[in-house]
Amino acid sequence: MMIKRIHKLEKFIANKIAAGEVVDRPASVVKELVENAIDAKSSKIIVEIKEGGKTYIRITDNGVGIHESDVEIAFERHATSKIRNVSDLDSILSLGFRGEALASIASVSILELITKTRSSDAATYLELHGGVVRERKEVGSPSGTSFVVKNLFYNVPVRLQFMKSNVTETSYISDLISKFALAYPDMSFRFISNGTIIFSTSGSSSVITNIANIYGKEMARNMIYVSKIREGMALQAYISKPTLSRGNKQLQVFFVNGRYVKNKIISEAIEEAYKTLVTINKFPICFIYLNIPPNHIDVNIHPTKTEIRFNNASAIKELIVTTLKNKLLEENLVPNVNFEK
Ligand code: ADP
Numbered sequence: 001m002m003i004k005r006i007h008k009l010e011k012f013i014a015n016k017i018a019a020g021e022v023v024d025r026p027a028s029v030v031k032e033l034v035e036n037a038i039d040a041k042s043s044k045i046i047v048e049i050k051e052g053g054k055t056y057i058r059i060t061d062n063g064v065g066i067h068e069s070d071v072e073i074a075f076e077r078h079a080t081s082k083i084r085n086v087s088d089l090d091s092i093l094s095l096g097f098r099g100e101a102l103a104s105i106a107s108v109s110i111l112e113l114i115t116k117t118r119s120s121d122a123a124t125y126l127e128l129h130g131g132v133v134r135e136r137k138e139v140g141s142p143s144g145t146s147f148v149v150k151n152l153f154y155n156v157p158v159r160l161q162f163m164k165s166n167v168t169e170t171s172y173i174s175d176l177i178s179k180f181a182l183a184y185p186d187m188s189f190r191f192i193s194n195g196t197i198i199f200s201t202s203g204s205s206s207v208i209t210n211i212a213n214i215y216g217k218e219m220a221r222n223m224i225y226v227s228k229i230r231e232g233m234a235l236q237a238y239i240s241k242p243t244l245s246r247g248n249k250q251l252q253v254f255f256v257n258g259r260y261v262k263n264k265i266i267s268e269a270i271e272e273a274y275k276t277l278v279t280i281n282k283f284p285i286c287f288i289y290l291n292i293p294p295n296h297i298d299v300n301i302h303p304t305k306t307e308i309r310f311n312n313a314s315a316i317k318e319l320i321v322t323t324l325k326n327k328l329l330e331e332n333l334v335p336n337v338n339f340e341k
């Protein structure tokens with residue numbers, strides 16, 4: 001008899017391995033599920049966690065819901081409603097597109113889903129353990145979607161070891177939802193931890209009001225707004241007066257086409273704009289919103305999609321540096337040195 005040495009992994013094992021790339025802690029589950037809620041055109045998103053999200057995460061939205069005939073396929077790897085062709089990759093406007101999150105999260109947790117589209121009469125309840133469907137039934141529920149993720153990594157003991165304290169995991173999640181609330185000021189976000197409301201935003205569209213709700217009124221009062229449109233690029237920025245700075249860059253937050261990103265180019269641009277205005281090891285607070293044609297960026301360079309690549313990096317840097325610098329000048333916050341004789 002011939003022994004088969006090489007064989008394809010069973011789906012559930014493959015998904016569990018792949019999950020490692022997308023889901024490494026409770027905050028990454030929250031990130032993926034909130035992104036899905038945003039892509040589903042929700043106006044109200046509620047995130048509830050217990051014990052830092054280790055035992056319980058619930059994300060409820062009032063978005064379009066998942067059609068009853070798609071409820072199970074949504075948990076297959078590479079199953080997505082957001083792109084269809086390779087060419088769609090050049091024009092991504094949704095936050096998701098890889099079709100990996102639900103398969104990954106389900107494979108490492110006990111997951112419950114309740115979802116209803118506006119046109120269907122009943123909602124669908126689906127329960128999966130480690131990615132395997134255990135129960136499916138019709139239930140009564142309003143339109144929208146609610147995911148409950150229980151006992152994350154219950155079947156991946158090594159991952160459990162890498163989780164930090166409940167307080168630390170909660171702070172990661174809080175930080176993340178703050179960023180979503182700032183990125184989407186027209187959506188209402190509510191964050192509840194162990195039954196206590198940590199913060200909520202009204203969806204009134206005002207970034208400054210959200211800054212006040214999340215970080216406090218004092219900070220909101222010390223922010224300056226500036227915007228600039230040039231060559232298809234639209235920049236909006238809420239930047240602190242140089243007198244308000246922090247000891248680290250955690251409050252330098254960037255959104256490109258609605259996506260929270262980490263980016264060296266933007267970070268360097270801020271540094272340059274504030275050069276000589278803040279002392280060494282002090283960093284201004286900046287919320288930068290950039291909207292550019294989707295084919296000018298590559299978002300597909302990392303599974304968590306927080307890193308992006310610009311194909312016109314120098315133009316973007318220049319736009320940010322000059323816009324911020326001019327505003328600071330205009331506000332008379334920069335000593336106006338005239339170099340011309
Ligand atoms: P992706 O977001 O990359 O498409 P996911 O695995 O995160 O992949 O989700 C798979 C699909 O499930 C989505 O494309 C979407 O059609 C559906 N879906 C997931 N979450 C929601 C939600 N909250 N509301 C409506 N549809 C959802």
Ligand code: MG
Binds near residue numbers: 032035036095099102
């Ligand atoms: Mg997704």
